[in-house]
Amino acid sequence: MSGTRNFAVALRRARMPKPRLTGRPLVSQIAVPATRSFSQRPALRATKEIKYTSDAYPSLKRNPNFAEITAEDVKYFKELLGSESALIDGVTTDATDDIEPFNGDWMRKYRGHTKLVLKPQSKDEVSEIMKYCNGKKLAVVPQGGNTGLVGGSVPVFDEIVINTSRMNKIRSFDEASGVLVVDAGVILEVADQYLAERHHLFPLDLGAKGSCHIGGNVATNAGGLRLLRYGSLHGTVLGVEAVLPDGTIFDGLSTLRKNNTGYDMKQLFIGSEGTIGIITGVSILCPPRPKAVNVAYFGLESYDQVRQAFGEAKKQLSEILSAFELMDGRSQKLVHTSTGNKYPLEGEYPFYCLVETSGSNADHDMEKLEAFLESVMGEGIVADGVLAQDETQFQSIWRWREGITEALSHLGGTYKYDVSIPLPELYQLVDDCRERLTKMGFVGDDDSFPVRAVVGYGHMGDSNLHLNIAVRQYNKDVEKAIEPWVYEWIQKRSGSISAEHGLGVAKKEFIGYSQNDTNLKLMKQLKDLYDPNGILNPYKYI
Amino acid sequence: MSGTRNFAVALRRARMPKPRLTGRPLVSQIAVPATRSFSQRPALRATKEIKYTSDAYPSLKRNPNFAEITAEDVKYFKELLGSESALIDGVTTDATDDIEPFNGDWMRKYRGHTKLVLKPQSKDEVSEIMKYCNGKKLAVVPQGGNTGLVGGSVPVFDEIVINTSRMNKIRSFDEASGVLVVDAGVILEVADQYLAERHHLFPLDLGAKGSCHIGGNVATNAGGLRLLRYGSLHGTVLGVEAVLPDGTIFDGLSTLRKNNTGYDMKQLFIGSEGTIGIITGVSILCPPRPKAVNVAYFGLESYDQVRQAFGEAKKQLSEILSAFELMDGRSQKLVHTSTGNKYPLEGEYPFYCLVETSGSNADHDMEKLEAFLESVMGEGIVADGVLAQDETQFQSIWRWREGITEALSHLGGTYKYDVSIPLPELYQLVDDCRERLTKMGFVGDDDSFPVRAVVGYGHMGDSNLHLNIAVRQYNKDVEKAIEPWVYEWIQKRSGSISAEHGLGVAKKEFIGYSQNDTNLKLMKQLKDLYDPNGILNPYKYI
Structure with a gap:
């Protein structure tokens, strides 16, 4: 160099x-580096090649309590949303090509069977949709930029996709306080550029910034590159507006730094991966750039x-x-x-x-x-x-x-683990994993070995390791050698099996390695309280 | 100077x-300034002069579903806690003088009628106490350093006081990560001094630091002097250990900065003022000093x-x-x-x-x-x-x-309002309030006027104003001129009627000025979920 x-x-x-x-010059004058945009996102037309989640996880069964979408339902939604572009109807028309991108994830690991995508433009439309779905027991999946890594934002069976892309307005920004208020569907990079022009910075930055929605970031409590400096979204998010499964609008869109008037309900939505409510608006404290x-x-x-x-x-x-x-x-x-x-x-x-x-x-x-x-x-x-x-x-x-x-994605498949481990042993997991797989005869340079490399990298400042096992193709024997061994290893060190990516479908069955039975019971209680019919983002970790 | x-x-x-x-020299070498310690705390023997809360708020009635404490209950607690110093028994003995300090608050505004104070030493003891009380329908009040300003930490009627002062161990500190784990009863200043010796800083600082307990700080989501720099406890607290009203121990004492494995349950306890659970342990991220x-x-x-x-x-x-x-x-x-x-x-x-x-x-x-x-x-x-x-x-x-x-406390009484207001109008409230009270003929320099001065100060960096009305004596006419006018003024500007002090008894009836009906309903749902008998800190804001 x-x-x-x-x-x-x-x-x-x-x-x-x-x-x-x-x-360096003023950051506000700097173009966003190309490598930070979401260049590795594959063409969506490739969705059809992805294996169905329902096949990959045969233990998942469609909940028979859920209704199937009818032509009458589609008619209701068409009238409600009042615009052709607000709906993709694969129920009464053949819209497979248009719908498939909403069924599959960008990692090409998860694929659902939905036939209906709704794109509401306001919290009131989301509320009406949820009221209707709750009454009819129609299951739904909230979807933002669909950039998640654990299959949390795509359907498993025929859940209706509620996509936030048309809720994309920046509502307000106050330079004196640094408080930004946005619709859930505003793209992270768009918000950050808007702030750059006003000498401020979005306190979250991650590889998917060019595609991900702020609502999705908050719903998944995204971590990323600036957490070391600006802290987690539980601290920087000042307010959340969300629609509950029964259509109730929760208006917790405060723009105040301090507000000790009762339970801080908005915290429940941060990191619950769209299983308690659908976030429609966010207010957040942004630091000077x-x-x-x-x-x-x-x-x-x-x-x-x-x-x-x-x-x-x-x-x-x-x-x-x-x-x-x-x-x-x-x-x-x-x-x-x-x-x-x-x-x-x-x-x-x-x-x-x-x-x-x-x-x-x-x-x-x-x-x-x-x-x-x-x-x-x-x-x-x-x-x-x-x-x-x-x-x-x-x-x-x-x-x-x-x-x-991106380098890993050129090699074939990758088993990815995003974990928190106390610093002294952070990298030991990579060495132990490599040693284990090597001893078992899986690792080698020529094509007869399933594993090419066991590598580690991550956000050292947050005790957050990304363990990646690059394989020539996905291999059941290798998978069995890694799981649940890797989770047991982390549990022994009181680490977290998901530092920032969340649980989704991918880690659904492993939550017990990071949460005890009491905590799981308390979570389930909350889910049942807000979503007694279980229609919101079903088949995921809760 | x-x-x-x-x-x-x-x-x-x-x-x-x-x-x-x-x-200035290294902060770690500096003695804590005297003005930051809790010098204004009055002698506790003065408690007997305080008016009973039940008299000051005649609308509060003792819940007839709650049992009254019996000699048998006291016997049970004595055996459970196993030590004379762990219990103050005013039920079977005359321990009024020892008990009164736990009945009254330091502002001398609130006073309860309790006859029993328990000082458990571990989460297990707290759990046994709560199991027993829940079974018998005995109401309880959690109490830390009892430095609150809204009457949240003292009983109203005969609720048993569960004081955290004997849970006072610093459990661990890791210099590499800055993570401190403490019992709930550790005094804030003690923790900060401990950290000073290890080149770190507690990310919270407030006037009551010499007396307040960290468990109480977290339960009330204390704000204070360092929030501008280090953010709120919702961001810095990494883990909470708490006992629910039925005795269930919630072990959410993670020491990880990132842990996205399900709902972030610990957030519920931060700022809920001891109405959902009793915090027994806290882990928190501390910055370098x-x-x-x-x-x-x-x-x-x-x-x-x-x-x-x-x-x-x-x-x-x-x-x-x-x-x-x-x-x-x-x-x-x-x-x-x-x-x-x-x-x-x-x-x-x-x-x-x-x-x-x-x-x-x-x-x-x-x-x-x-x-x-x-x-x-x-x-x-x-x-x-x-x-x-x-x-x-x-x-x-x-x-x-x-x-x-302290200067205000020498003048007689003070009506104190701790509020959040968007910056442009922050100070306007003080001017408007002074003008209103002056026009009504309440303000003047000689003793014939009830109001001496209307002053404003506060944490400008957090949009947090302290409006103080110094009176020669507490005066119902003045009070009626201020309330609900002050709350309506704040509501019109989408401010908060309690920025950092919380609601307790003081603002119980005014919560509607900062929270809408839906949010109140959601809060009540949670309270009923965790505390169906309503035994934990009753008569407060929820």
Whole structure:
């Protein structure tokens, strides 16, 4: 990577006057890096090739209490929504091609049998739909940008899809307080660009930002890249407007930071994956957009040193630390092979880290970052590193982290686990998994082995690991070797089997590894309270 | 205030070389300022002078479904808790003097009739108590440090007090992640001192820190002085352990930042004021302790300029801004009269602000702060100001904000309103209220007028105003002139009638001004679900 500054060199020159680094330009002037948009999303026409969820999970049976959609139902919805574009009718017409994209997920793992897609434009329309469906016992699935990873936003059988894409208005923004109010169907990137023009930042960022809906983000309590700095949606979301299964409109769209007047009901909708209500509006506190952003990329010799580097980053970068990402050597090798790009560093290392800072003063940030770099280099914690000098390099470095998913997708199938583990043992899971699968004879370089690679990366700053097992094709024996072993491993360390992706269909049967019987009983009680007919997003984890 | 630096002077010297300011020493070495401890707490023996809540609120009637405590019940609890110090028995002995402090609140506004105080030492003991009480229909009140302002933590009739003071262990702290796990009865200041020794900070700070319990803070979703920087407890609390009314132990004491495995049940307990369950343990994410803290104090000519100054502080101080407090001229005059201290600034102004920064680099913070000061002075937003140069001055400046409550308490009674209002109209409520009461002939300087002063101050950064009406004695006519007028005023602006103090008994009947009927119905549903007998903290807002 020509033009980046190499720390080793900088360290050798430490007694010479430091060059004045100016940091990056205003973030609001920067185009969104291409790798952060959802480029890996496959063409939707490929949905037909996906195996039906009902076949992949034969234990799931259609609930016989649910009604089947009739022509009369379709007529009712047509009149209610009053527009051709608000409905895709596969019941009385052959609209299979139009409907299939709403039946399948982008990972091509889940596929339902729906014949009806509704696209309401207001909370009142959603309310009328739910009243009708609840009365008739018609099951429904709320769907935002359909970018989830656990099959939570697509039907399993013939549930009606309620898609939020036509609820896409930014309702208001107040620059003094930083409070944004949006419809549920506003795309995350659209909101963030809108805020950029007003010197603010959406406190959530994730790979799917170009497609995902804010309502879906809140419904799944999305984590992503800015959680380390701005905290979870349980803290930043100030209000939620949602429709309950019986059509009741919950208006909890407060724009106040402080409001201690009774139970904080909106919290129930955050992270419940659309099983209690359909979110139609969100208000959220947005921070001022940082004026300077820097990114550094390290090579390290051991996981212990990664932990030390993280400790130093927290201590020295403190309030300007905005990301601390971990990538193992194998994951970086995959990106190298897939993209053909030259490695950012000269040697190869078993571990790499990406450290990002965001602050209001470029000079101050650079000074802090340089002091941090000199200390981790001087103490031998970091073996080598580079610091992005301009926007191109900034994007290029981020691509080594964000390109992993795409690199893996070129290899065949991937078993993906998104887990929380206390930091001391975070990476141990990857080593233990690789050792287990190797001992069992599954891992190898030639095509006779089902497993190509066992790699680990993730949001180190949040104790959030992505364990990925790249396979030449999906293989039942490999699957049996991983599950439930991986969940038992996590349970022993009081970790979480789903850090940020949620449960959906994928982890439905494994929830017991992260929640005890009492908690499960309490959850079920709530589900029964709000949705006694069970029509809202059925067959999922609850 | 000798030794402080006056901005006006600094501004006149702007072309001269700036003096190198070193900022304050490490916060971890600083003793907790005296004004932040709970010095205003009156002697508990005075409880007997307080009017009974049941007399002050004659509409509250004892629920006839509740049993009365018998000698047999006391015997059961004695055997269960196994220690004399774990129980204060006013049922079979005359323990009135020992019991009264648990019946009354520190504001001397609320007083109950309990004859039994239990001090369990573990979640299991709390669980056994609740099982027994639920079976016998004995009503209970959970009580932490009893520092609340709305009568939420004391009995109204003969409810058994379950006090958390003997559950006071710090269970664990992990420096790498910053996660602290404590018993509910740990005092906030004790936890913060423990963290200070480990270079971390409790993300909540409030006047009552020397007495309040962390369990109570979480149960009431306390806001306080650090919310602007570290966010609400809904974001920082990672886990809650609680006992439900039927004795069920909810173990949601996760220490993970990310855990998307089903409904986030712990959120229900945060801010529900002990009406759903009794919190016995809390895990919370604690940030690194800032290495430098600075504080400045401004005089301003109008509320519009206060808003402008806040906007500039957000923009220029950004990630290091840790407090932006508003005090009106009248509130500062009260502190001046009460303490006899010399004003920090030479002239008198209708508005004052206190701006605090916390960061990891004293030089950087001072540079940002100076740039901010020069811009707000240069543009005429701020008329005059001082910057604390050492710890003594730091405490002295904070005392002008934190001494307001004490200054008011010397004047007689105070009608206190803790409200959220969108920023543009935040202070208007104080002006409108003063004008209303003046027009009605209630306000004046001599003793013939019931109202001495109508003052406003608060957490500007959180849109949180404290409206205080100082009266010579509590007066029904004044009260009728204020309520419900004040609540209607707030409702019209979509504000909150309780920003951070909660509802308790005090605002029980006014909840409808901040919550609509649907939301109230949903809250009541939850209360009935978890506490069908209604034994947990009855007669309060739900």
